[in-house]
Amino acid sequence: MAIISRGFRGRAREGGGKLPPGQYLTDDFPVLSAGPTPRVDTDRWEFTVETESGQAHRWSWAELLALPYETPTVDIHCVTKWSKLGTTWRGVSLDVLLEDVESAADYALVHSYGGYTTNLPLEDLLDGKAWIAYRYEGEEITPAHGGPARLLVPHLYFWKSAKWVRGIRLLDEDWPGFWETAGYHDYGDPWREQRYQDD
Amino acid sequence: MTAPAQDGYQDGNALAGPLGELFAVDLTVAECRCAGCGLAGPVASLRLYGPAPGLVARCPGCEEVVLRLVRGPGSAWLDLRGAVTLRIPLGSEDAF
Ligand SMILES: [Zn+2]
Numbered sequence: 001m002a003i004i005s006r007g008f009r010g011r012a013r014e015g016g017g018k019l020p021p022g023q024y025l026t027d028d029f030p031v032l033s034a035g036p037t038p039r040v041d042t043d044r045w046e047f048t049v050e051t052e053s054g055q056a057h058r059w060s061w062a063e064l065l066a067l068p069y070e071t072p073t074v075d076i077h078c079v080t081k082w083s084k085l086g087t088t089w090r091g092v093s094l095d096v097l098l099e100d101v102e103s104a105a106d107y108a109l110v111h112s113y114g115g116y117t118t119n120l121p122l123e124d125l126l127d128g129k130a131w132i133a134y135r136y137e138g139e140e141i142t143p144a145h146g147g148p149a150r151l152l153v154p155h156l157y158f159w160k161s162a163k164w165v166r167g168i169r170l171l172d173e174d175w176p177g178f179w180e181t182a183g184y185h186d187y188g189d190p191w192r193e194q195r196y197q198d199d
Numbered sequence: 200m201t202a203p204a205q206d207g208y209q210d211g212n213a214l215a216g217p218l219g220e221l222f223a224v225d226l227t228v229a230e231c232r233c234a235g236c237g238l239a240g241p242v243a244s245l246r247l248y249g250p251a252p253g254l255v256a257r258c259p260g261c262e263e264v265v266l267r268l269v270r271g272p273g274s275a276w277l278d279l280r281g282a283v284t285l286r287i288p289l290g291s292e293d294a295f
Contacts, residue, residue, distance in 0.1 A: 031207075034255040
């Protein structure tokens with residue numbers, strides 16, 4: 001199967017093996033929106049983690065910026081089939097933010113300013129796989145691209161990388177988010193082409 | 200064709216094609232009542248975002264989601280949780 005498709009799809013070589021099935025490369029950064037763009041003033045911005053027992057942890061903008069950051073360079077894959085390789089961000093790893101959070105939860109529901117939500121297993125936020133990103137290619141992230149801060153979880157389709165991120169609820173049960181309740185896949189692995197519910 | 204308006208939305212008239220694939224009547228002329236604020240108006244007056252990853256129609260009064268429509272390769276998903284009712288104009292001879 002893998003041998004056949006490798007020889008079969010000329011376009012797959014376009015990204016040097018970095019392009020998941022069904023994706024094409026773009027140099028643009030398309031903006032997809034499901035609502036008005038929230039304009040969040042960093043003076044009143046906050047990020048919260050709420051555990052399954054109701055315990056809340058909060059960071060102001062200044063507190064977020066004071067945490068150790070990383071500058072991951074990652075490939076991003078949108079479910080609408082564009083992929084963009086080698087994007088560079090600055091952000092705080094979720095490993096840092098969740099370090100002192102006591103939880104036995106298996107799931108996370110990410111929520112955003114403007115009301116957007118998306119769900120993923122908590123383990124997909126850990127071990128260097130996810131960041132709260134606040135700079136993109138050396139600049140502040142624009143509101144259209146999810147600024148002042150967005151989740152960055154590049155190993156899943158990009159709808160999981162919630163723009164305008166406001167907080168994360170840790171849950172014992174999986175709670176499908178905005179697109180996951182409207183036909184999109186619960187997990188969204190681009191390498192397994194998990195676009196829609198039964199993929 | 201409806202031209203994109205400010206902040207990336209179109210008016211709900213652009214739902215005529217996608218909903219026409221699902222329903223025999225033209226739902227853009229149906230009057231819907233927003234579950235968020237109670238505002239009633241034609242589906243055509245909603246603010247429509249998308250089309251990708253899906254169509255999201257929001258209330259012009261409170262910006263809450265009234266209708267969502269995702270078209271996959273073999274299925275469509277329609278979410279009307281944000282609408283209390285749809286009043287659909289029909290011929291009077293069909294009244295019961
Ligand atoms: Zn409303």
